[in-house]
Amino acid sequence: MSYIIACYKWVVDEADIRINPDLSIDTKKSKGKISDYDKNAIEAAVQAANILGGKSLGLTFGGPETRLSLKDALSRGPAEGCWISTGEAAKADAAVTAKALAAAIQKISDVSLVFCAEGASDTYARQTAPRIGAILDWPVVTSVSKLDIEGSTLTAVRKLDDCLQTVKVDLPAVVSVLPEINDAPIPGLKAVLAAGKKPVTEIKAEELGIDFSPKTDVTEIKGYLMNRKNIILSEGEAADKVKELAAYLRKEGVL
Amino acid sequence: MAGIYIYSDKKDIVAELINFAKESEKEACVITFKQEDAEAIKDFGAEKIYVLKGSSQVPENYGKAVAELLKKQDADLFAVGATARGRDIAARTAGYLDCGMVSDVSSLSYREGTVISQRMMYGGTVIQSEELKGLCVVTVPAGKFEAAVGGETVEIITIDVEADSRVRLIETAPVLREGTDITAVDTVICVGQGLDKKEDLQLAQGLADVLGAEIGCTRGIAEERKWLPVERYIGISGAVIKPKLYISMGVSGQVQHVVGIRDSKVIVAVDLNEKAPIFRAADYGIVGNMYEIIPLLTEALKNA
Amino acid sequence: MSEEEKFDVIIIGAGPAGSSCAYTLAREGKSVLMIERGDTPGSKNVTGGRFYTYALEMLDSGLYEEAALERKVTHEQIMLLSGDRSISIDYHEPGFNTGGEAPMSYTILRANFDEWLAEKAEEMGAMLACGIRVEELIERDGKIVGVRAGEDEMYADVVVAADGVNSFMAQKAGLIKDIEAHTVGVGVKEVIELPARTIEERFNLKEGEGAARMILGCTEGIHGGGFLYTNQDSISLGCVFMPAKAAERGKTIHEIFQDFKMHPSIHPLLQGGLTVEYGAHLVSEAGYRGIPRKIYREGFLMVGDAAGFVINTGYSIRGIDLAMLSGIAAARAIIDAENTAEVGPQYLKELDEIKIIPAMKAADGFFDVLETPGLYDKMPNLANDVFNNLFTVDGGVPGSIKKDVMRLIKENGLSMWQLIKFGLKGVKSL
Ligand SMILES: Cc1cc2nc3c(=O)[nH]c(=O)nc-3n(C[C@H](O)[C@H](O)[C@H](O)COP(=O)(O)OP(=O)(O)OC[C@H]3O[C@@H](n4cnc5c(N)ncnc54)[C@H](O)[C@@H]3O)c2cc1C
Ligand SMILES: Cc1cc2nc3c(=O)[nH]c(=O)nc-3n(C[C@H](O)[C@H](O)[C@H](O)COP(=O)(O)OP(=O)(O)OC[C@H]3O[C@@H](n4cnc5c(N)ncnc54)[C@H](O)[C@@H]3O)c2cc1C
Ligand SMILES: Nc1ncnc2c1ncn2[C@@H]1O[C@H](COP(=O)(O)O)[C@@H](O)[C@H]1O
Numbered sequence: 010m011s012y013i014i015a016c017y018k019w020v021v022d023e024a025d026i027r028i029n030p031d032l033s034i035d036t037k038k039s040k041g042k043i044s045d046y047d048k049n050a051i052e053a054a055v056q057a058a059n060i061l062g063g064k065s066l067g068l069t070f071g072g073p074e075t076r077l078s079l080k081d082a083l084s085r086g087p088a089e090g091c092w093i094s095t096g097e098a099a100k101a102d103a104a105v106t107a108k109a110l111a112a113a114i115q116k117i118s119d120v121s122l123v124f125c126a127e128g129a130s131d132t133y134a135r136q137t138a139p140r141i142g143a144i145l146d147w148p149v150v151t152s153v154s155k156l157d158i159e160g161s162t163l164t165a166v167r168k169l170d171d172c173l174q175t176v177k178v179d180l181p182a183v184v185s186v187l188p189e190i191n192d193a194p195i196p197g198l199k200a201v202l203a204a205g206k207k208p209v210t211e212i213k214a215e216e217l218g219i220d221f222s223p224k225t226d227v228t229e230i231k232g233y234l235m236n237r238k239n240i241i242l243s244e245g246e247a248a249d250k251v252k253e254l255a256a257y258l259r260k261e262g263v264l
Numbered sequence: 265m266a267g268i269y270i271y272s273d274k275k276d277i278v279a280e281l282i283n284f285a286k287e288s289e290k291e292a293c294v295i296t297f298k299q300e301d302a303e304a305i306k307d308f309g310a311e312k313i314y315v316l317k318g319s320s321q322v323p324e325n326y327g328k329a330v331a332e333l334l335k336k337q338d339a340d341l342f343a344v345g346a347t348a349r350g351r352d353i354a355a356r357t358a359g360y361l362d363c364g365m366v367s368d369v370s371s372l373s374y375r376e377g378t379v380i381s382q383r384m385m386y387g388g389t390v391i392q393s394e395e396l397k398g399l400c401v402v403t404v405p406a407g408k409f410e411a412a413v414g415g416e417t418v419e420i421i422t423i424d425v426e427a428d429s430r431v432r433l434i435e436t437a438p439v440l441r442e443g444t445d446i447t448a449v450d451t452v453i454c455v456g457q458g459l460d461k462k463e464d465l466q467l468a469q470g471l472a473d474v475l476g477a478e479i480g481c482t483r484g485i486a487e488e489r490k491w492l493p494v495e496r497y498i499g500i501s502g503a504v505i506k507p508k509l510y511i512s513m514g515v516s517g518q519v520q521h522v523v524g525i526r527d528s529k530v531i532v533a534v535d536l537n538e539k540a541p542i543f544r545a546a547d548y549g550i551v552g553n554m555y556e557i558i559p560l561l562t563e564a565l566k567n568a
Numbered sequence: 569m570s571e572e573e574k575f576d577v578i579i580i581g582a583g584p585a586g587s588s589c590a591y592t593l594a595r596e597g598k599s600v601l602m603i604e605r606g607d608t609p610g611s612k613n614v615t616g617g618r619f620y621t622y623a624l625e626m627l628d629s630g631l632y633e634e635a636a637l638e639r640k641v642t643h644e645q646i647m648l649l650s651g652d653r654s655i656s657i658d659y660h661e662p663g664f665n666t667g668g669e670a671p672m673s674y675t676i677l678r679a680n681f682d683e684w685l686a687e688k689a690e691e692m693g694a695m696l697a698c699g700i701r702v703e704e705l706i707e708r709d710g711k712i713v714g715v716r717a718g719e720d721e722m723y724a725d726v727v728v729a730a731d732g733v734n735s736f737m738a739q740k741a742g743l744i745k746d747i748e749a750h751t752v753g754v755g756v757k758e759v760i761e762l763p764a765r766t767i768e769e770r771f772n773l774k775e776g777e778g779a780a781r782m783i784l785g786c787t788e789g790i791h792g793g794g795f796l797y798t799n800q801d802s803i804s805l806g807c808v809f810m811p812a813k814a815a816e817r818g819k820t821i822h823e824i825f826q827d828f829k830m831h832p833s834i835h836p837l838l839q840g841g842l843t844v845e846y847g848a849h850l851v852s853e854a855g856y857r858g859i860p861r862k863i864y865r866e867g868f869l870m871v872g873d874a875a876g877f878v879i880n881t882g883y884s885i886r887g888i889d890l891a892m893l894s895g896i897a898a899a900r901a902i903i904d905a906e907n908t909a910e911v912g913p914q915y916l917k918e919l920d921e922i923k924i925i926p927a928m929k930a931a932d933g934f935f936d937v938l939e940t941p942g943l944y945d946k947m948p949n950l951a952n953d954v955f956n957n958l959f960t961v962d963g964g965v966p967g968s969i970k971k972d973v974m975r976l977i978k979e980n981g982l983s984m985w986q987l988i989k990f991g992l993k994g995v996k997s998l
Contacts, residue, residue, distance in 0.1 A: 021386070023386035023387045023389050023519055024518070024519075024541070026386055026389050026390065028389070034389075034390055038844070040608075102364065103355070103358075103365060103367075104358065104362060104363065104364060104365070107359060108362070128501075130386070130387065131385060131386050132367075132385060133367075133368075133384075133385075133387065133500060133501075134365075134367040134368075135351045135355070135367055136351075136354075136355040136358065136365055136367055137355075138355075139324075139327070139351075139352050139353075139355035139356040139359060140355050140356070140358060140359035141359070142356060142359065143327060143328070143331075143355075143356045143357075143358075143359025143360045144359050144362075146328075148428060148430035148431045149324070149352070149356060149431070150431060151324070151348070151351075151352045152348045152352070164434070167348075168348070169347070169348045169349055170273075170274075170347045170348055170349070171438060171439060172436050172437060172438045172439055173436070173437045173439060174322075174433065174435070174436050174437075175433075175434040175435040175436075175437075176322070176431050176432060176433055176434060177431075177432045177434055178430055178431045178432065179430065182430075182431075187487070188487065188488070189487045189488055195699075196699070197700070197717065197718045197719055197720045198603065198697055198700045198717040198718065198720040198722060199573075199720040199722075201697040201698070201699065201700060202601070202695065202697055202722075205695060223364075224362075224363055224364030224365075224396065224400065225364040225365075225366065225394045225395070225396050225400075226394060226395045226396065226397075227392060227393070227394050228393045228394065228395050229392070229393040230385075230390055230391075230392050230393075231390065231391050231393075232389065232390055232391075233384075233388060233389060233390065233391055233526075235522070235526070235544060235545050237531060237544075237545060237546055237547050238546075238547040238548065239543065239544065239546065239547070239549075240547065240548050240549070241538070241543050241546070241548075241549040241550075241551060242548070242549065242550050242551065243538050243549075243550075243551035244823075247550075247552055247553075247556050247557055247560055248560055250550045250552065250557070251550070251557060251560040251561050251564050252564060254532065254548055254550055254561065254564075255561070255564040255565055257548050258509070258530070258532070258548070258565070261509075261529075261530050261547075263451075263508045263509040263529060263530045264475065264509070264565060539846075
């Protein structure tokens with residue numbers, strides 16, 4: 010039975026990132042999460058596996074903290090999990106990430122369809138799917154907002170800047186989906202319990218035989234500081250607050 | 265031949281990237297996939313214009329062909345307009361070349377064989393500076409450079425190439441833009457998913473009418489609920505606006521949205537939840553129910 | 569029902585009560601499922617932040633050494649506020665809290681502590697499902713046989729309600745009614761981050777050591793009090809009120825808390841800090857008489873806050889340790905009982921043996937003491953007045969201290985008789 014793969018990334022929750030006064034960033038208190046739109050990619054893979062009669066698999070590439078993601082990912086429906094584990098992932102760029110994922114897909118071997126999300130919540134680079142396609146030399150369909158599968162042919166509606174485009178492609182293929190492709194369900198009790206029992210393969214980075222040195226050199230990371238007046242009217246009657254706000258806006262001269 | 269190679273499905277960005285190549289003191293070589301696209305830009309000031317001719321109508325399917333051309337020509341850099349098509353073809357090319365790529369740069373320069381770029385990470389929380397050496401790829405949003413003023417008409421070089429024919433185009437349905445450009449107005453009223461139902465857009469419209477404003481929204485309102493056209497949503501994947509006044513109602517203010525309003529002169533937020541991040545991004549805020557506040561505000565500003 | 573869907577025990581809530589119960593059961597080889605509605609255990613839990621480690625010792629010897637604890641409490645403090653004045657008492661004994669085998673008391677942050685404890689239970693073999701809210705109990709032939717969450721049903725021999733104060737599950741089981749306002753307080757709390765060094769300087773602490781402070785007079789006369797705990801690199805500051813009384817004052821709890829934070833004796837302690845967490849939670853105030861008449865049914869037990877196991881003496885709240893003990897007691901009862909009918913009565917015996925019920929009975933008198941009129945405004949004010957009188961030197965002839973104090977008592981709207989009664993009640997409760 011062939012595999013339908015959803016690539017998902019375990020990312021730092023951007024809402025927890027703290028910016029120090031010197032604009033350096035602090036991620037110590039940040040929790041990890043499955044990149045928001047990857048939940049839609051996972052759901053797309055689960056649905057596609059149902060149609061194709063294949064096996065859905067969640068694939069992720071990341072450091073030791075990524076272990077935490079598997080239970081969450083598997084509770085969202087995939088039959089299996091696969092984790093490419095390496096500390097090198099922390100400094101991986103899109104080139105390395107795509108190579109690692111592509112190498113794992115080759116290792117899994119019997120794969121008919123690979124899903125990525127449009128972009129990851131941290132990088133939002135929107136590179137991974139086309140890069141994986143290029144490395145495997147598979148056809149790629151990006152920005153997919155609607156998907157139909159019949160036999161081994163996939164029909165997709167792509168949402169581009171100026172048009173909706175319908176394309177057809179025979180599998181295997183790499184697809185990146187937009188979040189509106191489906192509603193990613195919140196896992197229920199049985200799904201969460203089942204997740205703990207699903208098989209997970211851990212691939213050590215060394216097994217993939219690829220070069221983990223990034224092509225881009227990150228020279229600085231700095232936080233963006235929002236400098237606003239932050240005059241927030243929270244107490245009192247609505248009418249008074251509105252009056253106060255209107256007075257401020259008049260003074261600002263923006264009406 | 266070395267040079268900065270350029271592709272965009274938007275003519276404006278082509279003109280901007282030609283100027284970027286000139287500023288970088290490099291030859292501007294534009295890649296197109298159709299004769300008429302090449303004709304349309306032949307006097308933009310590029311040194312070279314290529315048409316990669318193949319059997320597919322989908323530019324993205326030429327990633328491999330582009331990679332081969334860049335290698336053969338010993339290109340310095342492939343600069344691509346950051347549109348859906350552009351990002352796809354750029355990343356595929358980078359994949360075939362196994363080279364570095366920076367997506368959606370917020371600033372970009374090219375000096376002595378090194379690309380120096382900045383981009384946003386974590387939805388806009390963080391700005392990351394990167395350097396790339398050797399042949400690499402960048403995608404550049406519209407408006408990062410002045411458009412080139414134009415120049416002599418140049419010869420168009422046509423190369424026959426093989427396109428990836430596996431993805432077949434069945435149908436194209438143009439999406440009609442409705443004309444209003446929320447990036448160009450002075451006042452924007454932004455609705456978020458705090459809005460209960462589509463009819464309640466009236467609430468925003470009432471205030472917009474009083475202020476002569478346009479209505480914008482968050483991604484979910486446009487993409488998921490489809491209550492407003494997609495060009496009205498603001499943020500990292502939508503429009504970036506710089507109005508004099510931005511007023512939000514029922515917008516939580518996640519960073520991906522706020523990135524799109526950072527350059528507004530005055531930011532006002534109305535939200536039920538006093539802990540909503542929008543208040544940290546706002547100059548003025550009212551914690552309250554917009555169904556109560558907005559009608560009062562509309563009334564109060566009527567005579568402004 | 570299939571084997572897959574049945575456990576020996578299902579525990580609702582992965583707070584200290586639930587995790588201790590799960591740990592003990594799993595260690596003895598029982599199949600245990602713990603269901604927690606938060607995305608991680610402790611993520612939504614609010615507590616003051618002091619914990620007595622003997623409870624961990626009871627769970628497993630030596631466990632406290634690896635626990636997610638903050639600072640060892642070596643400074644016990646009491647503070648009386650009135651207007652912009654304050655009196656502070658700092659009990660410090662260098663050897664205090666070294667304990668014998670296990671130290672006595674540490675400050676904790678629940679997000680860390682609960683997550684750690686739940687992980688320990690998982691290590692023992694318990695299953696943990698987070699992000700799931702149990703909505704219903706499943707009842708068959710008068711017995712509780714399982715739980716329902718969303719579409720899913722799951723079965724067990726015994727269901728343990730460890731879902732905290734005002735237990736929704738106990739209500740579903742028909743063992744408690746909705747809350748009675750006079751027996752629960754509302755606690756609000758902030759965690760304010762500061763560098764460890766700054767905290768040590770401001771509180772005069774050695775590295776790794778901490779202060780626990782109870783504060784009276786910060787609630788505008790409303791039954792309640794404040795607390796301040798020093799964590800490794802943050803301060804937990806909060807107060808507990810009777811909500812109905814706050815409403816009568818026409819002030820929101822939030823406003824009273826803001827005033828408290830701005831008090832000239834509190835604010836400098838927090839200055840420069842960053843509020844990283846804000847939460848509100850109910851806390852049981854009734855002590856022994858707050859324990860529901862029945863805390864079990866066949867197939868169903870209540871532990872921790874769900875069963876009302878909190879001792880609030882005014883100078884300290886003890887809930888976490890009692891929650892853990894009751895979790896252990898429940899587990900022991902389940903392990904020892906021959907059948908589900910026996911579990912409940914056995915649980916009561918275990919509670920007695922583990923000394924929860926006796927401890928709560930002993931502390932019962934505090935409830936009356938804490939009801940004393942004037943305790944939350946007039947008395948702290950009187951104390952401050954007395955000190956003001958004591959320390960004021962204006963060149964005049966000092967009056968008789970006794971007379972002055974009598975005058976101040978009267979000025980504060982109190983009478984000697986009230987104070988004596990209060991003293992007697994206090995003594996009786998000891
Ligand atoms: C990679 C990526 C890219 C993204 N790009 C974008 C983007 O470009 N643009 C964008 O907008 N989002 C984007 N998002 C999504 C973004 O993260 C947020 O999810 C989104 O902006 C939230 O939209 P919202 O504020 O309308 O809805 P919510 O977050 O649901 O907020 C609704 C708000 O309404 C308030 N509310 C409810 N009822 C009332 C009432 N009666 N009165 C007043 N207030 C009320 C609530 O308190 C809440 O704060 C992106 C996300 C990712 C991961
Ligand atoms: C402001 C304040 C200060 C306090 N200070 C102290 C102190 O300093 N020291 C001390 O010892 N005690 C203190 N307490 C008391 C102490 O916090 C409690 O007694 C203790 O947390 C009780 O533990 P528990 O496990 O019974 O319940 P909780 O800690 O309340 O845990 C209940 C768990 O059940 C989960 N849950 C609830 N309903 C469901 C459901 N339907 N489905 C799934 N999961 C559910 C909750 O998310 C939670 O994780 C304080 C309390 C408050 C409010
Ligand atoms: N480390 C990773 N592990 C698994 N999938 C990834 C990883 N990085 C990116 N992806 C996938 O590629 C998509 C696009 O990522 P990006 O190109 O970084 O925006 C993500 O939404 C994921 O589906």
